[in-house]
Amino acid sequence: MFEFLLKRIASIIPTLVVVSMLIFGLQQLLPGDPAKILAGEEQDPTVVAYLRAKLHLDEPLPVRYGYWIGGVLQGDLGESVRTQQPVLTLVLKKLPVTVELALLAMTIALLIGIPAGIVSAVGRGTVWDTVANVMALWGISTPNFWLGILMIMLFSVQLGWLPASGYVSPFEDLGANLAAMIMPAFVLGNAIAAVLMRHTRSAMLQVMSADYVRTARAKGLSERVVVLKHALRNALTPIITLGALELGTLLSGAVLTEQVFTIPGFGKLIVDSVFNRDYAVVQGVVLVTATTYIVLNLLADLAYFAANPRLRS
Amino acid sequence: MARLTASPSRLAWRRFARRRAALLGVAIVLSFIVLALGASWIAPLDPIATSWGAIRKAPSAAHWFGTDEIGRDVLSRVIWGTRASLLAGVVSVSISLLLGVPIGLAAGFMGGAVDTVISRITDAFLACPFLILAIALAAFLGPSLSNAMIAIGVSATPIFVRLTRAQVINVKVEDYIEAARAVGNPPWRIALRHVLPNITAPLIVQATLAIAAAVIAEASLSFLGLGQQPPAPSWGSMLNTAKNYVDNAPWMAIWPGLSIFLLVLAFNLVGDGLRDALDPRQR
Numbered sequence: 001m002f003e004f005l006l007k008r009i010a011s012i013i014p015t016l017v018v019v020s021m022l023i024f025g026l027q028q029l030l031p032g033d034p035a036k037i038l039a040g041e042e043q044d045p046t047v048v049a050y051l052r053a054k055l056h057l058d059e060p061l062p063v064r065y066g067y068w069i070g071g072v073l074q075g076d077l078g079e080s081v082r083t084q085q086p087v088l089t090l091v092l093k094k095l096p097v098t099v100e101l102a103l104l105a106m107t108i109a110l111l112i113g114i115p116a117g118i119v120s121a122v123g124r125g126t127v128w129d130t131v132a133n134v135m136a137l138w139g140i141s142t143p144n145f146w147l148g149i150l151m152i153m154l155f156s157v158q159l160g161w162l163p164a165s166g167y168v169s170p171f172e173d174l175g176a177n178l179a180a181m182i183m184p185a186f187v188l189g190n191a192i193a194a195v196l197m198r199h200t201r202s203a204m205l206q207v208m209s210a211d212y213v214r215t216a217r218a219k220g221l222s223e224r225v226v227v228l229k230h231a232l233r234n235a236l237t238p239i240i241t242l243g244a245l246e247l248g249t250l251l252s253g254a255v256l257t258e259q260v261f262t263i264p265g266f267g268k269l270i271v272d273s274v275f276n277r278d279y280a281v282v283q284g285v286v287l288v289t290a291t292t293y294i295v296l297n298l299l300a301d302l303a304y305f306a307a308n309p310r311l312r313s
Numbered sequence: 314m315a316r317l318t319a320s321p322s323r324l325a326w327r328r329f330a331r332r333r334a335a336l337l338g339v340a341i342v343l344s345f346i347v348l349a350l351g352a353s354w355i356a357p358l359d360p361i362a363t364s365w366g367a368i369r370k371a372p373s374a375a376h377w378f379g380t381d382e383i384g385r386d387v388l389s390r391v392i393w394g395t396r397a398s399l400l401a402g403v404v405s406v407s408i409s410l411l412l413g414v415p416i417g418l419a420a421g422f423m424g425g426a427v428d429t430v431i432s433r434i435t436d437a438f439l440a441c442p443f444l445i446l447a448i449a450l451a452a453f454l455g456p457s458l459s460n461a462m463i464a465i466g467v468s469a470t471p472i473f474v475r476l477t478r479a480q481v482i483n484v485k486v487e488d489y490i491e492a493a494r495a496v497g498n499p500p501w502r503i504a505l506r507h508v509l510p511n512i513t514a515p516l517i518v519q520a521t522l523a524i525a526a527a528v529i530a531e532a533s534l535s536f537l538g539l540g541q542q543p544p545a546p547s548w549g550s551m552l553n554t555a556k557n558y559v560d561n562a563p564w565m566a567i568w569p570g571l572s573i574f575l576l577v578l579a580f581n582l583v584g585d586g587l588r589d590a591l592d593p594r595q596r
Binding site: 014015016018019021022023026027029030031037138140141142143145146149150152153156157164188246247249251252253255256259260270271274275279283285286289290296297 | 330332374393432433436437438440441442444445446448449450452453454455525529532533536538539555556559560563566567569570574577578581583
């Protein structure tokens, strides 16, 4: 088991190295002199000269990558041209907001997706199966920013139940925080619930025809026990792995959701940085997002490993 | 007897035609194609003509879908916006196919160091969430519809690399490939004439579903201001403006959003139908 863990952890290192090269390479896409572009609209000669020296722009590309990655490994992701703050500080400031949104969205997705998938598989061919499949199709086909706008129209403008935008820290006022986050979390969780429902349905259909489920039924166990204790437990392992792939959708979706609901998180940071031409922040956010995604997938693999006794032995 | 002699493609078509949802998807996609191609004849008004006397007018006989914040006809903008969305969907996925299939073919067919290098790069691309990578690429390339299509196409390429590679690895051990090798065919000929035609079914399914994802991605980039630039109409940028007027002009948000939803739904229905028809094992 320990060997498996070490191998799996080691396997992410080459991926991280290539990801860092890709993100560093983004800078090469900038048309013209990166120092002038990174210096912003004013293009102050002092700033341009400072950036040229800081980014080692007179050195060959591999040497520049070496300097950049050396800084990254020490936590130096560069500096925001706009606010002069270190990129890492900016990212860490925004991260908790997005993490809260993502956790709430995932909770909603799990609460909708897994029961809907179970109902759909158990009642295969019934009206419940059709309803669940239609809902899944709706979920994967609806752009989340449109769903967000529709929900604002209904719950904020028409009914006046929930705030249309803004963010309150849970440490300041938990009620106001949840009121502000419930719509964005639902919008973000909606598409993931649809995908989870499809995975759950497919995994449940597979295990429901397995011998041990037939044996459990033959023993006279209630259908509830057979479905929840025998079938679902075995169906959960592929759901964990496939569900982990949706973490990327979660991070991507957060960008749009935060934009619609004006939530000051990670997604809003990357969009604001794009329009402020604050490229170091864009690079930093992409690097942190990719690293988070890789680590979360690693954790999902480990959870899969822990949940499956056959692998452990 | 006719059933026994039917070709695999005819059988697949029969399976596809039996799925009413998939046929509905085809009908919706075709309707959008007609709208996109005939926008200049079908749209009742100029999509960028402003009218200060008709600002944020509710739907009426003169403006079926209402008008926007500077008096432009929403219906005409929705019809013209079809072009940007369909173009983005088709061009982005074409870029992904043109890049991804040859690279995946090389990785799967050649194996060894080539496969290792390609797989590592693919893993790295896949480690960056799709839309975030597309946003970063579009940001560094500069905001425009063509750059958004390049960004989406490049970001979706790894999916096709991985799919092609996996299919090639499965197919290359088949007897007919061994036979093609035994009669002295060069590797490139085996890859193009014998492997590629046998892996097209999953690629067609993935491409159809990828168009749905690309339409949403283009709308997302335009919503963020990184796709189609104003005043040219695009469903995503229309929604971006509409979100500021939800309380007094809800029609500005309803129609472009509904159009994105319908087009994406249609491609998803066609993709699901194709998957069932071309690869019944996945049903």
